[in-house]
Amino acid sequence: MSIELRGERCVGCGACAQICPGSLIRMRRGTAHMESPERCWGCAACVKACPTEAIALFLGEDMGGLGGRMTVRTQSACLYWRVRLPGGGETIIVTDSRDANKY
Amino acid sequence: MQLRTEKIETDFLVIGGGTAGCWAALTFCGARSGRVLIVEKADIRRSGCLAAGVNALNAYIGRGKSPQDYVDYARVDAAGIVRGDLLLTMAERLNGVTGALEGIGLTILKNNDGSYAQRGWRNVKINGENIKPLLADAVRKQAGITVMNRVNVFAYIVKNNRICGAYAVSIDAPVLYVLSAKATLVATGGAAGLYRPNNPGFSRHKMWYSPFNTGAGLAMGIRAGAEMTTLEMRFIALRCKDTIAPTGTLAQGAGARQINARGEMYEDTYGITTSARVYGTLCENAEGRGPCYLKTVGVAQEQDMELQKAYLNMAPSQTLRWVESGRPPSAENVPIAGTEPYISGGHTAGGYHVSTKRETTVKGLFAAGDVAGGCPQKYVTGALAEGEIAALAATAYMGEHPGTATEAETEAIRAQLEGYLRRENGASADVPEEAMQSLMDEYAGGISRAYRYTEASLTVAEAKITALERQSELLAAGDMRQLVYILELRERLTLCRAVIAHLLARKETRWHSFAAHGDFPHKSGAWDCYVNSVYTNGAFKTFTRPLVTEGESYEH
Numbered sequence: 001m002s003i004e005l006r007g008e009r010c011v012g013c014g015a016c017a018q019i020c021p022g023s024l025i026r027m028r029r030g031t032a033h034m035e036s037p038e039r040c041w042g043c044a045a046c047v048k049a050c051p052t053e054a055i056a057l058f059l060g061e062d063m064g065g066l067g068g069r070m071t072v073r074t075q076s077a078c079l080y081w082r083v084r085l086p087g088g089g090e091t092i093i094v095t096d097s098r099d100a101n102k103y
Numbered sequence: 104m105q106l107r108t109e110k111i112e113t114d115f116l117v118i119g120g121g122t123a124g125c126w127a128a129l130t131f132c133g134a135r136s137g138r139v140l141i142v143e144k145a146d147i148r149r150s151g152c153l154a155a156g157v158n159a160l161n162a163y164i165g166r167g168k169s170p171q172d173y174v175d176y177a178r179v180d181a182a183g184i185v186r187g188d189l190l191l192t193m194a195e196r197l198n199g200v201t202g203a204l205e206g207i208g209l210t211i212l213k214n215n216d217g218s219y220a221q222r223g224w225r226n227v228k229i230n231g232e233n234i235k236p237l238l239a240d241a242v243r244k245q246a247g248i249t250v251m252n253r254v255n256v257f258a259y260i261v262k263n264n265r266i267c268g269a270y271a272v273s274i275d276a277p278v279l280y281v282l283s284a285k286a287t288l289v290a291t292g293g294a295a296g297l298y299r300p301n302n303p304g305f306s307r308h309k310m311w312y313s314p315f316n317t318g319a320g321l322a323m324g325i326r327a328g329a330e331m332t333t334l335e336m337r338f339i340a341l342r343c344k345d346t347i348a349p350t351g352t353l354a355q356g357a358g359a360r361q362i363n364a365r366g367e368m369y370e371d372t373y374g375i376t377t378s379a380r381v382y383g384t385l386c387e388n389a390e391g392r393g394p395c396y397l398k399t400v401g402v403a404q405e406q407d408m409e410l411q412k413a414y415l416n417m418a419p420s421q422t423l424r425w426v427e428s429g430r431p432p433s434a435e436n437v438p439i440a441g442t443e444p445y446i447s448g449g450h451t452a453g454g455y456h457v458s459t460k461r462e463t464t465v466k467g468l469f470a471a472g473d474v475a476g477g478c479p480q481k482y483v484t485g486a487l488a489e490g491e492i493a494a495l496a497a498t499a500y501m502g503e504h505p506g507t508a509t510e511a512e513t514e515a516i517r518a519q520l521e522g523y524l525r526r527e528n529g530a531s532a533d534v535p536e537e538a539m540q541s542l543m544d545e546y547a548g549g550i551s552r553a554y555r556y557t558e559a560s561l562t563v564a565e566a567k568i569t570a571l572e573r574q575s576e577l578l579a580a581g582d583m584r585q586l587v588y589i590l591e592l593r594e595r596l597t598l599c600r601a602v603i604a605h606l607l608a609r610k611e612t613r614w615h616s617f618a619a620h621g622d623f624p625h626k627s628g629a630w631d632c633y634v635n636s637v638y639t640n641g642a643f644k645t646f647t648r649p650l651v652t653e654g655e656s657y658e659h
Contacts, residue, residue: 002305021145021154022308022315023253023274023584035584041308041315044419045149059423060306063345068427070419079232081415083426091426093411100212100230101158101413103222103356 002037002060003046004069009054016046016055048072048079056084104524104582106272106279106517110507113140113249115497116268116284118256118320121151122483123472124290125238126200127490127497132247135498139248142271142282144255144587145315148239151292152313152473153483156232158352158417160204160211161482162197165224170194173225174653177480180376181452182613183631184333186477187653188459193478196488201227204487207241209234222355232416234483254280256291257319257590258516259327259468260508266468267505269323270516272590274583277524279517283507286467286500288493293338293447293454293473294318294598296536299544299551300443301347303537309420311340311347311442318446320474322594324455325601325638330464330659332456332476332635332648334598335605335618337444339554341381343397344438348421350397352413353437357406359399361439363392377450381441382615385553396436407431441616443550446602449473449481451617453605456635456648459656460496461489467500469493477633477651523589529579532588535571539596542567547603548619556606557621565603572596601636604643608634 005025012030017023024036025046032054034040047055053073059065067086072079081093115131117124120143128139143150164170173194178185201219205211212220212228219227242248256271260283268283295312308314325331341350353359360368361384369392373383384395402410407425410432414421425431448454454476455463463470471489472481481489508516523529543549546564548556556564575593580586611627612620632647651657 018252019146019149021150021313023145038305039308039314041154041310041313042420043149043154043313045154047419049149057419057423059346059420059427060302060304060309062304063302063306063309064424066427068423070423070426079415081419081422083423085429086427093408093415093422093426095230095232095412095415097230097233098210100210100220100228101352101356101416102212102228102409103158103352103413 002040015049119291120147123486123490126487127494130494189478191653200487265466286497289320291320292316298443298549299540317591318598322597330456333452336451338451344440346420348418359397378614399432461493526579532592554616608645
C-alpha cells in the first residue's frame with residue numbers, strides 16, 4: 001500500500017505534504033517527495049488533494065497488488081477516480097458527495 | 104539541533120483534532136465564551152481514523168428503538184463489561200449529533216418521508232468521504248478556536264493531580280511548546296502498531312486503524328498516574344483480506360454472509376457478536392475449512408458499481424483491488440481475515456477510566472472518543488456525543504488558571520529531547536518498533552498465536568518490552584519527524600506494558616480472540632467486574648471495580 005509521485009506532473013503546490021496524516025511527504029526543491037512509502041496507510045488524502053493527478057495510489061505486491069494506479073480529479077462536488085489498469089487502458093468511477101451510499 | 108521554547112496559554116486545550124476533539128471544541132464555543140486551542144499532529148482536515156472517510160453512521164437510535172436498546176446491544180456484545188452510565192448518556196445524544204452533522208453538510212440518505220434511510224436499526228447510510236473536511240470547515244468558522252496543525256503533544260503538565268497543560272513539539276521546526284490551559288481534553292484516539300500486522304513487509308501500515316494513532320493520549324495518562332480500564336479487551340477487526348477494508352458494507356449492506364471453503368455459512372455456529380465473528384473465522388481456518396470469504400457471488404451485477412463507489416468513500420484500496428483485478432464482488436467472493444489487535448475505546452472498552460461526565464482521575468483532564476474507556480460501540484456519532492459531554496463538563500473549570508511548568512521542568516524536558524537529536528551513533532525507532540511488534544505477536548497473543556497467550560508468555564513479553572523501553576532511551580533522531588517517531592515508539596512501549604498487565608489480571612476468557620487466556624479458557628462469573636490499573640513508581644498496579652449500571656452517576 002502506498003503512493004507513487006509522478007514528478008513531471010507535480011506543480012509544487014505542497015497540498016499533499018500538508019494533508020498527509022502521517023506527514024510522510026516533503027517538499028524538496030519545489031517538488032513533492034514520498035519520504036517513507038512503507039509508512040503509508042493508503043487513505044488517499046494526498047491523492048485527492050493533488051490538483052494535477054500527480055499522485056497515484058497502488059497496492060503493494062506483498063498484499064497482492066497487480067500494478068494498477070489510482071488518481072483523483074476533483075470537480076465541485078464530484079470526485080473522478082481514474083484507475084490505470086496493469087494491462088493498459090483505464091476505468092473512471094465518479095462519486096458525488098451529494099449522493100449517499102446505498103449500502 | 105537546539106530547540107526553541109514557546110509558551111502558549113488558552114482556556115480549553117483539545118489534544119487531537121479528530122472527530123471527538125473537533126466536536127468538543129465546537130460544543131465548548133457554543134456553550135460559553137473562552138479560547139479553545141486544538142493541537143493536532145497532522146492536519147485536522149484529514150487526521151485521525153476517518154482520514155479516508157466513512158460510509159455509514161453505525162450508532163443511531165432507529166425507529167421504534169430507544170437509547171436503552173443501544174445500551175443492551177453494546178452490553179451483550181461486550182459480555183457485560185461495559186459502563187451503563189457512559190453508554191446511556193452517549194446513546195441519548197446519538198440522534199442529536201446525527202442531525203447536527205447533517206447541519207454542517209454531511210449527506211445522509213433519506214426515505215421519501217424525509218426520515219433517514221437505515222441499515223438495520225442502528226445504522227444510517229451516508230456519504231462520509233468528506234466528514235473530516237466538513238468538521239474542519241465548521242471549526243474554521245468559529246472565531247474562538249485556534250488550530251495548531253502538525254504539532255505533536257507528548258506529555259502532560261500535572262501538579263498535585265490537576266492538569267495544567269501539556270508539552271508538544273513541532274513536526275517541522277525545532278520548537279518545544281509549553282501549552283497551559285484551565286481544562287484539557289484528550290482525544291488522541293486509540294492505538295495501532297502494538298502488534299505485528301497482517302502484511303509486515305512493504306504494506307505494513309495497511310491496517311484497520313490509523314497507523315498514526317499511536318496511543319499517545321493513553322501513554323501520557325498512564326505516565327501521569329491516571330486510572331485506566333479494560334485495556335485487556337483488545338479490538339480485532341474482521342476485514343477484507345490484504346486491503347484490510349471494512350466488511351460491514353458487504354455483510355450488512357449487501358447481505359453477504361461469511362462462508363468457509365466448502366461454501367458453508369458458519370456464522371450461526373459461533374454467534375454474531377463482534378468477537379465471535381473473528382473467532383468463527385479463526386476456528387474454520389484452524390480446523391481445515393478455510394479460507395473464509397464473504398459470499399458476494401450472487402449479488403446483482405448492477406450492485407457492483409454501487410459497492411465500488413461505497414468503498415471509494417472509506418477504503419479506496421478495496422475498489423482499486425476490484426478494478427485492477429477485473430473481478431468485482433459479483434464475480435468473486437471476498438476473502439476475509441482477522442487483523443492484529445488494537446486498543447480502541449470506540450469499538451471495545453479499553454481506555455481512560457472516566458466519570459459519567461467524562462473526567463479522568465486527573466482533575467481537569469477529560470477524555471472522549473477512542474481514548475476513553477467503558478463505552479464500546481461508540482463509533483463516529485458516539486465519539487461526537489462524548490466530545491459534547493466532556494466539553495460541557497469542562498466549562499466548569501473556567502475559573503483560576505492552575506499554573507504551568509516551572510523553568511526547571513521545561514529545561515529537563517528540553518534536554519531529554521535534545522539528547523535524541525544530538526546523539527550521533529544511535530539507532531532509529533524502526534528496529535525496536537519491529538522487535539516490539541514481533542514479541543507482542545509471539546508472547547502477548549498476536550495473529551501468529553491465534554490471539555492466545557498464557558501467564559508464562561505474558562511474563563516473557565513483559566520482560567522483553569521493559570528491556571526495549573530501556574534501549575529506546577538511546578535512540579537517535581536526525582530531525583523533528585524522527586524525534587516524533589521515537590516519542591511514538593515510547594508511547595507504544597508504555598501502552599504494551601499496560602496491556603500486558605491487564606491481560607495478566609483478567610484470569611478468564613470472556614471474549615474469544617480479544618482476550619483469549621490459554622490458562623483460563625472459560626468465562627467466569629468471578630470476573631463480572633472491571634479490571635483497572637494505575638502506574639506508580641515504574642510498575643502497574645491492577646485491581647477490580649464493580650460494574651456501574653445506567654441510571655447511576657459515577658464520580659471518582
